[in-house]
Amino acid sequence: MNLLQDLTFSSFMWFLSGAVVLLAVVLGFVTYAIYFERKVIGWIQLRKGPNRVGPLGLFQTVADVLKLLLKEDTIPRNADRFLFILAPVIAFVPAFVVLATIPYTSLLQFADLNVGLLYYFALSSISTIGILLGGWASNNKYSLLGGMRSAAQMISYEVPLVMSVVGVVLLSGSLSLNTIVEGQAGGFWQWNILPQFVGFIIFIIAAVSELNRTPFDLPEAESELVAGYHVEYSGFRFAFFMLAEYVYVYAIAALTTVLFLGGWHSPLPFLDFIPAIVWFILKFLSIVFFLFWIRATLPRIRVDHLMSLGWKVLLPLALVNIFVTTIVIELIKYFK
Amino acid sequence: MIRTEELLLNVGPQHPSTHGVFRIIVKLDGEVITEATPVIGYLHRGTEKLAENLTYTQVIPYTDRMDYVSAMTNNYVLCHAVETLMDLEIPERAEFLRLIVMELQRIASHLVWWGTYLLDIGAMSPFLYAFREREMIVNMFNELCGARLTYFYMRVGGVKWDAPEGWIDKVRDFIPYMREKLDEYEQLVSGNEIFLARVKGVGTYDAQSAIDFGLSGANLRSTGVKFDLRKDQPYSIYDRFDFDVPVQTAGDCYARYLVRFEEIKQSLRILEQAVEQFPEDGQIMAKVPRVIRPPEGEVYTRIESPRGEIGCHIVSKKKPQPYRLKFRRPSFVNLQILPKLLVGETMTNLVTILGGIDIVLGEVDG
Amino acid sequence: MKGIVKGMGVTLKNLTKKKVTHQYPDVPLEMPDRFRGVQHFDPEKCIVCNQCMNICPTDCIDLIGKKNPDPEKKGKVIDTYDINFEICILCDLCTEVCPTEAIVMTNNFELATYSRDDLFKNMEWLNDNNTNVRKENSINIPPKKAKKEEK
Numbered sequence: 084m085n086l087l088q089d090l091t092f093s094s095f096m097w098f099l100s101g102a103v104v105l106l107a108v109v110l111g112f113v114t115y116a117i118y119f120e121r122k123v124i125g126w127i128q129l130r131k132g133p134n135r136v137g138p139l140g141l142f143q144t145v146a147d148v149l150k151l152l153l154k155e156d157t158i159p160r161n162a163d164r165f166l167f168i169l170a171p172v173i174a175f176v177p178a179f180v181v182l183a184t185i186p187y188t189s190l191l192q193f194a195d196l197n198v199g200l201l202y203y204f205a206l207s208s209i210s211t212i213g214i215l216l217g218g219w220a221s222n223n224k225y226s227l228l229g230g231m232r233s234a235a236q237m238i239s240y241e242v243p244l245v246m247s248v249v250g251v252v253l254l255s256g257s258l259s260l261n262t263i264v265e266g267q268a269g270g271f272w273q274w275n276i277l278p279q280f281v282g283f284i285i286f287i288i289a290a291v292s293e294l295n296r297t298p299f300d301l302p303e304a305e306s307e308l309v310a311g312y313h314v315e316y317s318g319f320r321f322a323f324f325m326l327a328e329y330v331y332v333y334a335i336a337a338l339t340t341v342l343f344l345g346g347w348h349s350p351l352p353f354l355d356f357i358p359a360i361v362w363f364i365l366k367f368l369s370i371v372f373f374l375f376w377i378r379a380t381l382p383r384i385r386v387d388h389l390m391s392l393g394w395k396v397l398l399p400l401a402l403v404n405i406f407v408t409t410i411v412i413e414l415i416k417y418f419k
Numbered sequence: 420m421i422r423t424e425e426l427l428l429n430v431g432p433q434h435p436s437t438h439g440v441f442r443i444i445v446k447l448d449g450e451v452i453t454e455a456t457p458v459i460g461y462l463h464r465g466t467e468k469l470a471e472n473l474t475y476t477q478v479i480p481y482t483d484r485m486d487y488v489s490a491m492t493n494n495y496v497l498c499h500a501v502e503t504l505m506d507l508e509i510p511e512r513a514e515f516l517r518l519i520v521m522e523l524q525r526i527a528s529h530l531v532w533w534g535t536y537l538l539d540i541g542a543m544s545p546f547l548y549a550f551r552e553r554e555m556i557v558n559m560f561n562e563l564c565g566a567r568l569t570y571f572y573m574r575v576g577g578v579k580w581d582a583p584e585g586w587i588d589k590v591r592d593f594i595p596y597m598r599e600k601l602d603e604y605e606q607l608v609s610g611n612e613i614f615l616a617r618v619k620g621v622g623t624y625d626a627q628s629a630i631d632f633g634l635s636g637a638n639l640r641s642t643g644v645k646f647d648l649r650k651d652q653p654y655s656i657y658d659r660f661d662f663d664v665p666v667q668t669a670g671d672c673y674a675r676y677l678v679r680f681e682e683i684k685q686s687l688r689i690l691e692q693a694v695e696q697f698p699e700d701g702q703i704m705a706k707v708p709r710v711i712r713p714p715e716g717e718v719y720t721r722i723e724s725p726r727g728e729i730g731c732h733i734v735s736k737k738k739p740q741p742y743r744l745k746f747r748r749p750s751f752v753n754l755q756i757l758p759k760l761l762v763g764e765t766m767t768n769l770v771t772i773l774g775g776i777d778i779v780l781g782e783v784d785g
Numbered sequence: 786m787k788g789i790v791k792g793m794g795v796t797l798k799n800l801t802k803k804k805v806t807h808q809y810p811d812v813p814l815e816m817p818d819r820f821r822g823v824q825h826f827d828p829e830k831c832i833v834c835n836q837c838m839n840i841c842p843t844d845c846i847d848l849i850g851k852k853n854p855d856p857e858k859k860g861k862v863i864d865t866y867d868i869n870f871e872i873c874i875l876c877d878l879c880t881e882v883c884p885t886e887a888i889v890m891t892n893n894f895e896l897a898t899y900s901r902d903d904l905f906k907n908m909e910w911l912n913d914n915n916t917n918v919r920k921e922n923s924i925n926i927p928p929k930k931a932k933k934e935e936k
Contacts, residue, residue, distance in 0.1 A: 127796045128547035129805045224428045228450065228766065297541060298613055306436040306539045307770050380607075380796040381789065382614050383541025385767045386450060477842035480876040544796055551805050565819035565890070565919075571876050579877075580819060607795040610788030 101193055105182060113329040114144045120375045127379040154318035159222060162315065166220035171316070171323035174213030177206040178330040185337045186261045188347045188359040199260040200252065203338060204245050207293070210327060211237040214295075214302060217324070218312035229311025232386060233302035236292060239393035240299075244289035246401035250282040250408040251275050251342050260338075264346030271350035276343040281404045283343045285397050290335045292389070295328065296374060298381040301389060336370040344370075425453060428766075432461050436539045436770045439780030445761065445769065452769060455761035457754065462784040470744040475501050475575055475711045478744065483569035485748065486782040488531050491517075491524035491560075492724040494573040496746075499654060500720040500731040501575045504713040512701035513577035514656045519590060519693050520560065520572060521655075522686045526597065527556040528725035529679050529686075532777045536676070537608060539774040540617050545608055552600055559589055575711050577704035591694045594687050601683060609680070618672040622760045622772035625670055632756040635749050636727025637682065638776060641667045641674035648723040655722075659696070660689045672775035679777070682725075710739050726750050726777055750782040818920050821875045822894040825918050826866055826911035830887035833861040837879035837888055845873040863887075866908040870896055880919075892917035 118133065118141065125132025133140035158167055184199035196202050211233055218230020252258055254275060255266035267273050276283045292299040303311035313324050340346060344366045347359035384392070431442035440461035446454040466485060470478045475497070482493040495517060502509065509517075534549030557567045564572040564580055572578055608614055626642040639646055647664040649657040665681035667674035713735040721730035727749030734743040753776050760772050807814060816822065833850030846868050850861035880890050891914060898904055906914075 123800070124543065126800050126804075128544050129551060129799060129802060130547065131804050131806055224426055227426075228447075232450075297543075300541070304541070304767075306541060307766050309435060376793065376796065379544050380792050381542060382537060382608075382611065382617060384613050385617055386765060388613075388616050473842055474840075476878070477840065480842055480874055480878075484874075544799075548799075554805070561820060562817040563819070565817070565821040565877065566875070569874065569876075579881075583817075583819070603795055607792045611792050612786065612788050615788070 098193075105193065106179065109179065109182065109330055109333060110326075112333050113326055114148070116329050116332060116371060117144045117147075117325075119371075120378070123372065123375045124379045127376070148322060151317075151322040152319050156318050156320070157315075159315050161222045163220040163222065166216050167315075168320070170213050170217030170220055171320045171327070172213070173216060174210045175323045175327040175330070177209040177213075178327040178334065181206045181334050182330070182337075184260055185334070186264055186341060186346060187337075187363050195259060195261045197257070197259045200248060200258045200263075200342075203260075203334075204241070207331070207334070208237065208241055210331070213327070214312050214324075217316065218302075221312075221315035223314050225308045225310070226312045226314045229302045229304070229308045229314070232304075232308075233295065233312060235386075236295070236299065236301060236389060236393075239390055240289045240292040240397075243285055243393060243397035243401045244293060246398065246405065247282045247285035247289060248342055249401075249405045250279045253405070253408050253412060254278060260341050264341055264348070267345040268348050270348075270352050271345065273348075274343065274345040279343065279404070279408070281400060282408075285401050285404070286339065286343065289393075289397060290339065291374065291377070292393070294331050294335055294374070296332070297378040298384045299389065300383060301386055304383060306383075332371060332374060336367050336374070339370050340366040430769065432458075436773065437780075438535065438774070438778060441778070441780050441783070443757075443761075443769070443773075445766075447766065450765045450767075452761050452764050452766070455758045455769075457757055459751075459754070459780075459783050462780050464785070466785050467744050467746065470741055472740060474739045475713075475741065478741070479573065479575075480569065480571045482746075483571055484781060485746065485785065486724065486726065486729070486750065486779045487568060488779050489524050489528040489725045490568065490570050491520045491572060492722060492729060494570065495521055495655075496720065496722050496724070496729050496731045498573045498575050499722060500718050500733050501711065501713055503720050504716060504718040504733060504735055505575075505711070507576055507705050507707065509705055510577060510702040512581070512698045513703045513705070515693060515697050516578050516582060516703065517573060518655055518657070519587075519690060519697075520563070520570075520578075522690050522693070523556050523559065523590070523593075525686045525725045526683050527553045529683050530556075532679060532725075533604070536774040536777075537614075539770045540614060542608070542611075542614070545604065548600070548604065548607070552597060555593060555596075559586065559593070562586060562589075574704065574707075576707035577702070581703045587694055587697055590690060594691050594694070597683075597687055601680075604680075615673065617767075617771055618676055618775070620669075621672045621768050622764070622775055623669070623671040624756065624760065628756070628759075629670070632759075633752045634727070634756060635752065636723070636725070636777075637675050637678040638727065638753050638756075640665065640678050642670040643668040648721060648728060652721070654720070657689075660692045662686075662688050672771055675775050675777075712737055712739055721747065724749055726779065726782070727753055746785065748782045748785060750778040750780075751785070754778050754783055816892040816894065816917075818892070820890075820892045820894070820919070821877050822891045822917070822919075823870070823875075823896060823906075823914055824868060824880065824888050824911060825891045825914050826868075826888050826908060828863045828866065828887070828908060828912060830885045831863040831866070832885055832887070833863055834884060836882040836884070840878045840882045842876060842878065843872045843874055845869045845871075846879060863908070866911065868906050868911065870904040870906060871901055890919040891915075892919065 122132035133143035136142045136146045158164060181203045183193045184196050184202055186195070214233045215230045218226040218233065251263060255263045257263060267275055295302050303313065313321055316324060340363060347363040349355050349357060349362050426447040428445050428447050429442060430445055431437040432440040442458040444456045444458060445452045466481050469481060479494055479497055482497050483490040485493050530549040530553045534546035537545040560570055561567045562583055563586060564570045624642065626644050629639050629642045629644065643666060645664050645666045648654065650664055662685045665678050665685060667677050715735055715737045717734050719730055719732045721728050728747065729749050730747030732745040733741050736742040757773065757776065761769055764772065833848070835848070838846045838848055848866045849864045851864040853860055853862050877890060879888050893914060893916060896904065
């Protein structure tokens, strides 16, 4: 890709409009992901979920966001004003930027970086700095604890997360997400989830932890730290933290689809007549549903267990996974 | 220059996991608690002092509001004390009704505990499942006495209402339904590895310190002490029923969880027998003078509430009002061990331990 | 992992089950007959015996009687009758002691207001609150009536 050389005014406008469309899609997703989450959890808990605003409660999230935007913007007097304002931005921007490399179909992708995977992990880790900053700048003890937990969790789980996908990278021989998907064409037995099942499990656990969602929602841990790092945030700054969280849900669900579930490829070859994007969306939604489902079921894990799970279980497992994958690949090569 | 200092954190009185207006001042070293000071009294209404100017019947609605999760047992302890002082014979049917509502109340109370405890630990759904079943009990109480929380069902000498038509059958149908749901609860939570890791070995104390602190109820039985007033000092008609007292020896939060869970099953057993033996007909009120003037003297009665030993001490001067009324409130007594348990634990365990003790702030503060 | 998977199965099973919530403000809640709601007061029946005021554990009832305007009749009639629902705990004692069922419970329970002052209900309001009146009220009265009928 020679992006910089081709950058004319028209191509710039093209990229800009693409980004705006993506932002609209993501915002639409977040709006209805929150609605869907509340509905699913409601159904699981024998409730109806939101049903007051609009038909079937479809405008509930819109109303909530509107409320957040109209709220008075409060900044605690003793907070570090600059960082307090900066933190939600730092949390949100990387969440949106990482979406650029996700390939939805073989044609629909914004940037096919040859280091796409690396780019994703590198940028997504910046968000934690936003959370940490927000927790610190609020000058609140609960948020400080939440922010610190977030940093510790992030460091512990970034490592197994990256390690778990090394197996996938070894199999497809590329860091480009597009190439990884191409390598999984031709039916579900080609998907990385089968040869890389251990990697998949580690990836899911580490990813949920990265998302700070139940059962790993320690940084906000409602019953312990009230709301954790965003205790002092309200109005649209809070909305940005919320938005960042759900954009990461989007990103992780899309990434899991791409890395392990064969991206846009149909599970059986004779189903190819169904458009590729439909397959992508289906797989993507099932991952999202899975996230909501575990949120409704599982209790929160404890900090020290979280750490020992990350370092003592997931990381060794991921390393063994890489090791075994390498040996198998080499053996296959050798016997061919 | 890096300097570390202890963090003084006010947990509560407005905090999602303090189960009401309870405050703990904790000193944190990182996330580890080095000192914990509970502060109580935010819900103090002075029930005992108010009672000195009220007749005995008027005091009963105040007891509803002490341990508002289990109002029936509170009603009972006061009525029982007055009846003991007056040497009243309670009609059979009234005793059965009292026993049935008290056991239903125990189930309802444990369900509330179960739901909120898991909410504290971070699981959302169990809370709503528990409240679905509790709702059925509460609706039964609503049909019986016209209120869903503050029942004011018992009177000195009996109960206010007889069971409406078909009510006993509802209780009978509820028993197998609840058993089925308990299996579901067990599947949902009791085997969950995250849950087990959170509660096993947390907040452990031994039998001696439990006795030293005067703990009662599940908090005591989780340490291996088999002490249940329904068995050891039977009141009402508990001696007629066959049930076990669940005991665990570990003394941690998981043991308390198991004890309470098993208590629900035992309550169902008692209910099953009580519903079968329920007398066809009979009075629901003993012959009680219109103005209750117990003879001069003192009495202390104690019963097993869902939270432990609830006692009532009355000093009577042969007046319609008690001269002095004192409640031994199990939540208050059980809470005393909290500062000792919290030292050296993390913030996360604070919630687990506090929830495991099962306090109701209305009762702690009196 | 086994326990977690089992738990996930339970929640998934509940996903499709019938919902147990009430559509409360849209569908009114039906309370059983014995439900202790806001009282209904009938001034015609009241004999100003003050029993309800005396028994009230929170002293939320205030009443004033006056001489019967009809000089031929003895006794008093009620002049003002107020219940302060800020402190009324709906304990049912006033209806229990009332010898004439002048004050009875209803099944109405919606007391939410924007101002505390609105919770102070006077005689007219309590008289107008005459829907869903409870059938069984004073525990003392029904058996006596039954005995009279037998005679």
